[in-house]
Amino acid sequence: MLKDDNRKGMLEKVLKENDYQESALLEILHKAQEIYGYLDKNLLTYVANVLKLPPSHVFGVATFYSYFKLKAPGQHVVTGCLGTACYVKEVEDIMSAIENEFNVKRGGSTSDGKLSLFMTRCIGACAMAPNIIVDDEVIGKATKEVVLERIKLALEGGASA
Amino acid sequence: MKPADIQKIAEHEVDFQRAYKHRINVCTSSGCVPFGALKVLKAFEEAVKEFGVEKECKVARTGCVGTCSVGPAVIIEPGDYLYQSVTPEKVREIVRDHIVLGLPMKENLYSNEAFFTKQQRIVLKNAGKIDPHRVEDYIAMGGYSALVKCITRMTPQGVIEEVKDSGLRGRGGAGFPTGQKWSLVARAHGSPKYIVANLDEGDPGVFANRTLAEADPHSIIEGMVIAAYAVGAEKGYIYIRAEYPLAIQTLKLALEQARVLTLLGDNILETGLKFNIELRFGAGAFVAGEETAILASVEGRRANPRPRPPYPANSGLWGKPTLIQNVETLANIPNIVHYGGEWFAKYGTPRCTGTKCFSLTGKINNPGLIEVPMGITLREVVFDIGGGIPDGRKFKAVLVGGPSGGCLPETLLDLPIDYEALTRVGAIMGSGGIVVIDDQSCMVDTAKFFTDFCVEESCGRCNPCRAGLARVKEIFDGITKGEGKMEDITTLEKSSGYIKEASLCGLGQTAPNPVVTTLRYFREEYVEHVVEKKCRAGRCFKNLNSEANKQ
Amino acid sequence: MSIGTTTLKIDGIEVTVPEGTTILNAAKANGINIPTLCYLEGLTPWGGCRICMVEIHGTPKLFPACATPVNTGMEVITQSEKLREYRKMVVQLLLSERTHVCSVCVANNACELQKLADELGVDHVMFERNWTSQEIDSTHKSLVIDRNRCILCTRCIRVCDEIEGVHILDLKNRGKDSQIIIDLDQKWGDSDYCTSCGKCAKVCPVGAIYVESEALSETKDKHIAEFILSRRNR
DSSP states (O other): OOOOSHHHHHHHHHHHHTTTOGGGHHHHHHHHHHHHSSOOHHHHHHHHHHHTOOHHHHHHHHHHSTTOOSSOOOSEEEEEEOSHHHHHTTHHHHHHHHHHHHTOOTTEEOTTSSEEEEEESOOSOGGGOSOEEETTEEEOSOOHHHHHHHHHHHHHHOSOO | OOHHHHHHHHHHHHHHHHTOSEEEEEEOSTTTGGGTHHHHHHHHHHHHHHTTOTTTEEEEEEOOOSOGGGOSOEEEETTTEEEOSOOHHHHHHHIIIIIISOOOOGGGBOOOTHHHHTOOOSTTTTTTTSOTTOHHHHHHTTTTHHHHHHHHHOOHHHHHHHHHHHTOBOTTTTOOBHHHHHHHHHHOOOSSOEEEEEEOOOOTTOOHHHHHHHHOHHHHHHHHHHHHHHHTOOEEEEEEETTOHHHHHHHHHHHHHHHHTTSSEEEETTTTEEEEEEEEEEOSOGGGGSHHHHHHHHTTSOOOOOOSSSOTTTSOGGGSOEEEEEHHHHHHHHHHHHHOHHHHHTSBOSSSBSEEEEEEEESOSSOEEEEEETTOBHHIIIIIISOOOGGGOOEEEEEESGGGSEEEEGGGTTOBOSHHHHHHTTOOOTTOEEEEEETTSOHHHHHHHHHHHHHHHOOSOSHIIIIIHHHHHHHHHHHHHTOOOHHHHHHHHHHHHHHHHHOSSHHHHHTTHHHHHHHHHOHHHHHIIIIIOOOTTSOSSHHHHHHHHHO | OOOOEEEEEETTEEEEEETTOBHHHHHHHTTOOOOOSSOOTTSOOOOOSOTTEEEETTOSOEEETTTOBOOTTOEEEOOOHHHHHHHHHHHHHHHHHTTOOGGGOTTTTTOHHHHHHHHHTOOOOSSOOOOOOOOEEOOSSSEEEEGGGOOOOOHHHHIIIIIIOOOOEEEESOGGGOEEEETTTOOGGGOSSOOOOOHHHHHOSSSSEEETTSOHHHHOOTTHHHHHHHHHTO
């Protein structure tokens, strides 16, 4: 069961705005992820029930699209752009450096849950490649040194940006 | 609002703008914002006040001018002075010297003339010139006058004929003649009819559609409304990547403005024309750009492509006739209607008319967004517009057409860019990505990178793309780890042929292109990897020693 | 509205069929056999396995016979050296995609993949075998799903949705990571909506879904969807 709180109220509003249409499933999942941070099974069950969709269909959609997260992300999120331009500009070296420095694997979080490392396929800032995103801040023409320093700063700062 | 009111808005806005002697355009698109464009904008607003020139200087936020590597970019009119890498600190000096003293600061100007001289801007003609947040700016540049012309002086059939005359072909990659597509949808039985504007742009290394939406959103909307008039559609969707927040925000605002001016709605400009547009958001699936997959996604399902026929023109969204067009195609439409199909056909080549936007990236001196006439050679794009390879490195290959495009060698640089020529050499137009590679990159590793991408993005519906590509990836993993055998090269060739011919949709049918072209043009690198366990770029076999050490 | 007919050539033979017929059905009605795998009469064509691909004269493309409607004047080729090679490739890729060991499979001798391999003369697999281990779920009182043997043909999903009408089965993830799921990817025994009708096992072409301690040759019923549909449309 989904807890009755502010967030549920916001989600109900979104469902209503979309007229409970089946075809709005992606829009609703987008908003739900914005509200809750990620999509857990409770949340998906709730959406399935309200839209009168089979749970397997909702789960199928949520896992098809890589933008939807089914697990809670860490307190700080670092995302590497793995678009072609960034690949050519050796973003891979920066990603490996982050993995080694903070003992985190891409697609996962550190054991203390403070840092998650994700990849995204091209954020469209190709002329500034390579790009690394640290808590919503895009670092263009990124270098290992700058990125590692920025992540350390975020982790020391404590509070989520 | 009546059709004639659009002209009044334009006249009023032109008078308003003429009152200013200078216009300072600060690029606030996704390329420049991370580098402080908003601070620069604020600094200009403060500086013109400080020097008391705010009455003669209009400070405006604009979209991208294309020189994305030297942002934030600022253009001062008249004269189109393009300042590069502007910082808030420099702003005061620019205002003082350029505006107050009338002395442009030469040392801060973008000096690469060639970047612009070989370009031909039709779709991007307003980019960097107008404020995308103000519909009046668009109207003052002649915006929505093409729509007015359509609904007051042209029949739907007349509009379709004009588009046919232009020779315009779909800019999403496949190059299907746009006018012909419109006729099919117009003639199809069933209602309501739909239009889907494709702004999914999932190709890594491509940002042309995003830039267009951020710089000139109304050109897309106007193109859609004209298309709706021509084919008889009532409802449109713009399917946009969720990863493009600024483009989404810009489009949302533009749609709202268009509704207020009754350029969208149930009674457009009091002519009885009905057309509404909603935004739909992609969620990180490259395959959703495929035309039957985008339909599934708009309907809220997994973005699986389906076999064609039936074609979307007859059976698209919810089984109804649907026109699917890339946004760049749509943004060409107002120009074609305004100036005529014949005018448009003068650009480019007879078979491929008009221009094409390309995202130019990789190891190149002037990366950015360009719009060039069809038929321009790759050499002109890479060496004239792009300014060649930085740091004195040597050109090795150019990737044309995104992750399922082809890697073309130096010997093919004089190839003119058009749909057929690119397909002949194993590449595709795709959505317009050109990535330049220098001698520091390994072609085997490059082919592996694209295969990895397509493996991750395959929807899984058909066997060749799902299982075939996955096995190809494993063969690449082996070769780059030093476990390659000569038979692997044969297996790669055989599987690539099968995947290309037997896959259900465009993703699978083009996914082996990088493998096929690197095998064709850079075969010796494969042989080196397999036989000598040598990577001339030093990118492969990297972790061999470290892994051996661990054990 | 009367339905017209369409005349076309299949393997050089002129055939006339009702308008809108698929190439597969047109061939079948005229005694021409095209191999199929994901296709099942009574279910919406999926067009995924590609085994039924045919050539159409005048176009370089290949078309899935199960999902392509006939056109007047079409010249269809159902057998050629290329098609034979590609069909063998389909089988090889399926055999190497997951763990298929016929001798220990409930579907041995009742398996459509095995039969195709035999008919097409697939005597080796050119790809390295992929022995990853997939989840087996035997929590349901009688039905078992062994994902190691699944070929992702989606017959089970379609029969559950289109014929039984509950849609407890679907796919999760995408591409090579696709998997058949039950409800919200939960254990079959915990499913709220499964009616335990067993149609999924009846239509599974391989040994991925089966009834516990029952040979698949007994469970299988390839005509179930078609039969129910014909009763429903009576």
